[in-house]
Amino acid sequence: MLTPKQVIDFYFLEARHQLLEVAALLDRYDAAVARAAGHDAGDPRLTALREAIAALADRSPAGERTVTLLELFAKT
Amino acid sequence: MQIIQPHYHAIARTAQDYERMAMSGVVAVAEPAFWAGFDRLYPETFIDYFRQISEFEPTRAAQYGIRHFCWVAVNPKEAENPTLTREVLRHFPEFFAKPTVLGVGETGLHKSTKNECDALEAHVDIAMKHGQLVLIHTPHLADKAHGTKRVLEVLAGMNVDRERVWIDHVEEQTIKPCLDAGYWVGFTLYPITKCSPKRAVDMLEKYGTERILVNSSADWGPSDPFTLQECILEYRRRGHSLQEAIEVFHNNPCRFLGQNPKFDIRPIRVEAAVEEPACG
Numbered sequence: 001m002l003t004p005k006q007v008i009d010f011y012f013l014e015a016r017h018q019l020l021e022v023a024a025l026l027d028r029y030d031a032a033v034a035r036a037a038g039h040d041a042g043d044p045r046l047t048a049l050r051e052a053i054a055a056l057a058d059r060s061p062a063g064e065r066t067v068t069l070l071e072l073f074a075k076t
Numbered sequence: 077m078q079i080i081q082p083h084y085h086a087i088a089r090t091a092q093d094y095e096r097m098a099m100s101g102v103v104a105v106a107e108p109a110f111w112a113g114f115d116r117l118y119p120e121t122f123i124d125y126f127r128q129i130s131e132f133e134p135t136r137a138a139q140y141g142i143r144h145f146c147w148v149a150v151n152p153k154e155a156e157n158p159t160l161t162r163e164v165l166r167h168f169p170e171f172f173a174k175p176t177v178l179g180v181g182e183t184g185l186h187k188s189t190k191n192e193c194d195a196l197e198a199h200v201d202i203a204m205k206h207g208q209l210v211l212i213h214t215p216h217l218a219d220k221a222h223g224t225k226r227v228l229e230v231l232a233g234m235n236v237d238r239e240r241v242w243i244d245h246v247e248e249q250t251i252k253p254c255l256d257a258g259y260w261v262g263f264t265l266y267p268i269t270k271c272s273p274k275r276a277v278d279m280l281e282k283y284g285t286e287r288i289l290v291n292s293s294a295d296w297g298p299s300d301p302f303t304l305q306e307c308i309l310e311y312r313r314r315g316h317s318l319q320e321a322i323e324v325f326h327n328n329p330c331r332f333l334g335q336n337p338k339f340d341i342r343p344i345r346v347e348a349a350v351e352e353p354a355c356g
Contacts, residue, residue, distance in 0.1 A: 017272070024278055
């Protein structure tokens with residue numbers, strides 16, 4: 001089983017990569033809205049992504065983050 | 077689709093990669109000199125390495141119908157040995173004369189030390205004196221922004237032809253200053269540690285396609301030459317035409333590398349064949 005330091009040592013770069021992909025998706029969406037003359041119809045999936053990001057930022061979640069996100073995405 | 081892989085460390089890859097690249101439309105690769113994973117101690121080690129990538133590697137690529145070109149340089153990590161660097165640089169002109177050597181690369185910075193900056197300057201200087209192209213490696217991860225700024229500062233203090241200088245491994249935080257300064261830039265697509273195919277297409281759409289090269293680098297570490305093809309797929313998926321893809325992934329390498337006449341592959345244009353009338 002991994003120590004806390006090993007968890008970060010093993011998975012930090014991968015997580016960094018994945019978060020950059022999410023950041024790029026949000027930037028891409030904003031660019032597409034700008035090309036559509038600012039028309040942003042919104043999308044429940046985007047709302048779910050933003051709620052998921054907020055949930056990840058919680059340092060003391062009530063339950064497992066993966067469960068929280070899976071339940072959140074199940075509603076979209 | 078015809079593809080040029082402009083930055084590819086073939087010496088670190090198996091023949092199967094060549095086979096699969098050939099099957100997916102790669103017609104040429106260009107191989108910069110890079111860090112072997114350990115610090116070389118002797119000038120002869122570099123000379124034999126340059127011989128391998130300029131003499132043997134083209135024959136290996138040719139078995140799959142792929143043209144192979146290369147560059148020579150002392151890697152930034154090894155620039156911490158200035159005596160070795162100077163001795164290796166003395167041999168560059170003999171390699172500039174070889175039929176597949178395109179210029180000096182990949183030089184650049186790793187931790188942006190004084191020795192590295194001095195070596196970068198010496199590499200660019202010898203390239204300009206001999207009319208060679210330049211390929212510059214910018215640092216990875218947390219060192220990238222500062223290192224790229226230092227690269228631009230070093231270059232700004234020299235008399236360089238900016239159209240003949242390619243600053244590679246740019247990302248979202250470094251692309252604009254490099255393009256604004258008039259250099260060519262490259263996106264290097266890695267599974268985890270560098271840019272990704274989707275982010276590369278985002279930057280192509282934001283900044284346009286002029287003076288931009290896309291590559292997979294592909295070396296002895298976790299890397300995949302087919303991130304380039306993934307990028308092409310993503311680019312097409314977003315509605316860009318076949319000719320637009322050829323402009324980026326074949327013709328831009330032709331435009332930059334073709335500034336050295338040894339790189340004699342020309343840009344191409346796809347045209348519909350004129351239909352012949354039915355007989356009878």
